[in-house]
Amino acid sequence: MTTYSLLILPGDGIGPEVMAEVRKVIGWFQQNRGLSFDVSEDLVGGAAYDKHGKPLADETMAKAQAVDAVLLGAVGGPKYDDLDFSVKPERGLLRLRKEMDLFANLRPAQCFDALADFSSLKREVVAGLDILIVRELTSGVYFGEPRGISADDTPGNEGGRVGVNTQRYTSGEIRRVARSAFELARKRGNRVCSMEKANVMESGILWREEVQWVHDNEYPDVELSHMYADNGAMQLVRNPRQFDVIVTDNLFGDILSDAAAMLTGSLGMLPSASLGAPMENGRPKALYEPVHGSAPDIAGQGKANPIACILSFAMCLRYSFGLGAEADLLEKAVEKVLADGVRTGDLMGAEGGKPVSTAEMGDHIVAAL
Amino acid sequence: MTTYSLLILPGDGIGPEVMAEVRKVIGWFQQNRGLSFDVSEDLVGGAAYDKHGKPLADETMAKAQAVDAVLLGAVGGPKYDDLDFSVKPERGLLRLRKEMDLFANLRPAQCFDALADFSSLKREVVAGLDILIVRELTSGVYFGEPRGISADDTPGNEGGRVGVNTQRYTSGEIRRVARSAFELARKRGNRVCSMEKANVMESGILWREEVQWVHDNEYPDVELSHMYADNGAMQLVRNPRQFDVIVTDNLFGDILSDAAAMLTGSLGMLPSASLGAPMENGRPKALYEPVHGSAPDIAGQGKANPIACILSFAMCLRYSFGLGAEADLLEKAVEKVLADGVRTGDLMGAEGGKPVSTAEMGDHIVAAL
Numbered sequence: 001m002t003t004y005s006l007l008i009l010p011g012d013g014i015g016p017e018v019m020a021e022v023r024k025v026i027g028w029f030q031q032n033r034g035l036s037f038d039v040s041e042d043l044v045g046g047a048a049y050d051k052h053g054k055p056l057a058d059e060t061m062a063k064a065q066a067v068d069a070v071l072l073g074a075v076g077g078p079k080y081d082d083l084d085f086s087v088k089p090e091r092g093l094l095r096l097r098k099e100m101d102l103f104a105n106l107r108p109a110q111c112f113d114a115l116a117d118f119s120s121l122k123r124e125v126v127a128g129l130d131i132l133i134v135r136e137l138t139s140g141v142y143f144g145e146p147r148g149i150s151a152d153d154t155p156g157n158e159g160g161r162v163g164v165n166t167q168r169y170t171s172g173e174i175r176r177v178a179r180s181a182f183e184l185a186r187k188r189g190n191r192v193c194s195m196e197k198a199n200v201m202e203s204g205i206l207w208r209e210e211v212q213w214v215h216d217n218e219y220p221d222v223e224l225s226h227m228y229a230d231n232g233a234m235q236l237v238r239n240p241r242q243f244d245v246i247v248t249d250n251l252f253g254d255i256l257s258d259a260a261a262m263l264t265g266s267l268g269m270l271p272s273a274s275l276g277a278p279m280e281n282g283r284p285k286a287l288y289e290p291v292h293g294s295a296p297d298i299a300g301q302g303k304a305n306p307i308a309c310i311l312s313f314a315m316c317l318r319y320s321f322g323l324g325a326e327a328d329l330l331e332k333a334v335e336k337v338l339a340d341g342v343r344t345g346d347l348m349g350a351e352g353g354k355p356v357s358t359a360e361m362g363d364h365i366v367a368a369l
Numbered sequence: 370m371t372t373y374s375l376l377i378l379p380g381d382g383i384g385p386e387v388m389a390e391v392r393k394v395i396g397w398f399q400q401n402r403g404l405s406f407d408v409s410e411d412l413v414g415g416a417a418y419d420k421h422g423k424p425l426a427d428e429t430m431a432k433a434q435a436v437d438a439v440l441l442g443a444v445g446g447p448k449y450d451d452l453d454f455s456v457k458p459e460r461g462l463l464r465l466r467k468e469m470d471l472f473a474n475l476r477p478a479q480c481f482d483a484l485a486d487f488s489s490l491k492r493e494v495v496a497g498l499d500i501l502i503v504r505e506l507t508s509g510v511y512f513g514e515p516r517g518i519s520a521d522d523t524p525g526n527e528g529g530r531v532g533v534n535t536q537r538y539t540s541g542e543i544r545r546v547a548r549s550a551f552e553l554a555r556k557r558g559n560r561v562c563s564m565e566k567a568n569v570m571e572s573g574i575l576w577r578e579e580v581q582w583v584h585d586n587e588y589p590d591v592e593l594s595h596m597y598a599d600n601g602a603m604q605l606v607r608n609p610r611q612f613d614v615i616v617t618d619n620l621f622g623d624i625l626s627d628a629a630a631m632l633t634g635s636l637g638m639l640p641s642a643s644l645g646a647p648m649e650n651g652r653p654k655a656l657y658e659p660v661h662g663s664a665p666d667i668a669g670q671g672k673a674n675p676i677a678c679i680l681s682f683a684m685c686l687r688y689s690f691g692l693g694a695e696a697d698l699l700e701k702a703v704e705k706v707l708a709d710g711v712r713t714g715d716l717m718g719a720e721g722g723k724p725v726s727t728a729e730m731g732d733h734i735v736a737a738l
């Protein structure tokens with residue numbers, strides 16, 4: 001029997017709470033579906049900083065490289081706001097992404113019918129929304145060199161400083177994430193919209209040309225369009241359902257995927273997957289995490305919604321282990337619980353519902369399985 | 370009597386049509402308010418390319434430097450899509466911004482009561498919305514060096530290329546736009562929210578520190594907060610009315626201001642001002658333009674909404690000439706016409722209204738004056 005190895009990194013804030021519910025779900029699949037998971041746990045973010053003085057210990061990094069998949073909760077919190085850039089909680093996450101070479105970040109923005117009224121957008125604009133943003137995750141301005149802050153005395157800036165970051169993309173980096181987007185589109189609506197600022201940035205011109213090249217040479221059957229990222233932001237607000245798959249770079253992806261997530265009105269529901277190249281066993285390097293942050297304001301109070309983290313595990317079943325039926329089952333269980341009116345605080349709306357804690361939500365989902 | 374010199378650059382697409390209506394408004398102020406304008410006109414964008422082989426002739430640039438204010442329509446169109454980067458219509462606009470050193474781009478996002486139902490957002494989320502985005506316009510990744518596309522043979526990219534752009538901000542560049550934002554906030558809700566990605570970009574750290582410095586040393590009375598730009602995009606969608614003035618860099622500003630504009634649901638209504646340092650006569654260098662683009666699909670058909678361009682002229686009266694009362698008068702006239710149900714095609718909603726052409730809308734506004 002195959003044993004799937006998982007590294008759980010709960011991180012900070014509500015991370016540990018929501019991850020505890022994922023553990024219940026993992027347990028259910030072990031007991032009832034004959035799946036075998038080898039689960040280990042370690043620290044990341046502020047929690048790792050508190051123990052090791054840095055947001056990701058080298059041993060943790062090595063473990064992450066060795067397992068089939070990493071499940072991450074969330075990182076960060078006000079306690080760490082004044083830390084030096086190099087040891088901020090975020091650096092732990094960025095190191096994982098970079099060293100595991102997780103170049104394709106999949107961020108579905110789905111509007112759950114039972115929750116459509118939570119959106120700040122009109123129901124008729126977002127009901128049934130189902131788009132997938134594929135964000136490049138290991139390059140661009142997040143990692144480009146040179147970077148840093150230095151003294152600068154140019155005219156108008158006497159005695160001042162200058163801050164520099166570099167947006168840098170190679171053909172290879174663009175092509176591989178484009179391939180991910182086209183592959184995913186084929187399993188969905190077969191349409192990809194690529195977003196950049198080719199009207200002002202040369203890196204955007206290269207992005208557009210390389211995405212077009214991959215399309216023309218390898219995926220001519222998929223419908224491809226290009227859009228400037230500013231217009232993309234507008235169109236996401238105006239009529240998000242016009243999109244199927246969106247592919248974009250690291251920084252645009254950060255902003256556009258957050259905007260798209262908020263369109264659904266229920267951030268506590270949204271999972272993400274970050275995938276790299278296939279390992280020897282054929283599985284991609286992979287990290288799964290909810291889109292929401294560490295929510296320090298409600299941490300430790302049993303108020304957090306564990307669904308985003310649980311749905312991230314569903315993505316893990318699907319993308320890391322090819323267990324599509326199991327992933328479907330889990331997603332259906334979540335839908336059923338929502339349809340039954342079970343609600344964590346963030347999901348309590350005008351129509352009421354059954355208010356539950358983080359742990360109770362996890363129990364309901366396990367029961368629905 | 371003071372004579373105000375204006376350079377009108379109608380540009381491409383609907384630019385000439387909407388600008389013709391601004392001319393009517395200028396005419397009204399000359400005849401009825403004893404104002405004296407010295408108006409000249411020239412080419413920019415694709416129109417300039419067609420004549421000069423480049424999107425802004427040097428003589429036009431010189432004229433723009435010499436006048437009190439530039440009024441611009443819009444640039445670009447499918448006809449110019451395949452032009453080389455260096456002569457694309459956008460480069461004409463970017464050259465104006467850069468050489469006139471128009472560092473502060475003011476983009477109000479206001480939701481007009483009569484039009485709140487056009488928004489894809491719920492009325493209760495956007496009614497009464499009135500935020501002002503102050504975008505840095507002459508630096509950052511739009512202009513930073515090095516930039517370009519070159520051959521690159523690094524592993525994984527054999528035979529490929531690399532595209533590079535540089536995000537670069539000096540203390541001086543950040544401080545001056547921060548001052549603009551604080552000044553404007555004092556005349557409004559007295560609150561500034563600064564947005565960057567200080568968690569991943571050193572240029573964002575410098576941005577945050579310098580904005581804070583200007584606040585602490587020069588504007589301690591204004592309320593200042595900081596937000597990561599991805600969260601900013603979310604918050605704009607979730608609850609835009611939480612903001613008063615937002616200050617951000619060139620690229621984030623491009624995207625966030627477009628998202629904010631679309632929240633209002635009526636892009637055809639939104640003006641912008643781009644301001645530089647004071648000239649010898651005390652007036653700032655200035656360029657005014659609607660937020661909407663050249664809309665080639667409806668160009669030349671009398672369908673365009675001239676209000677954004679007319680309201681840009683209202684901003685010109687206010688910011689270039691200190692004619693606040695005249696600006697108010699013009700804005701009131703626009704409101705009255707809308708309240709009367711006069712509508713160009715883009716503003717025709719479920720409740721109907723009186724459908725008018727571009728020219729008729731201009732006439733109605735002049736009549737309301």
Ligand SMILES: CC(C)[C@H](C(=O)O)[C@@H](O)C(=O)O
Pocket residue numbers: 090093094254568569599
């Ligand atoms: C926490 C932060 C470094 C991160 C990013 O900017 O990528 C986050 O915003 C995300 O989108 O996962």
Ligand SMILES: CC(C)[C@H](C(=O)O)[C@@H](O)C(=O)O
Pocket residue numbers: 199200230459462463623
């Ligand atoms: C036309 C384009 C170059 C421009 C920009 O990117 O700044 C536009 O999108 C804007 O916001 O004024």
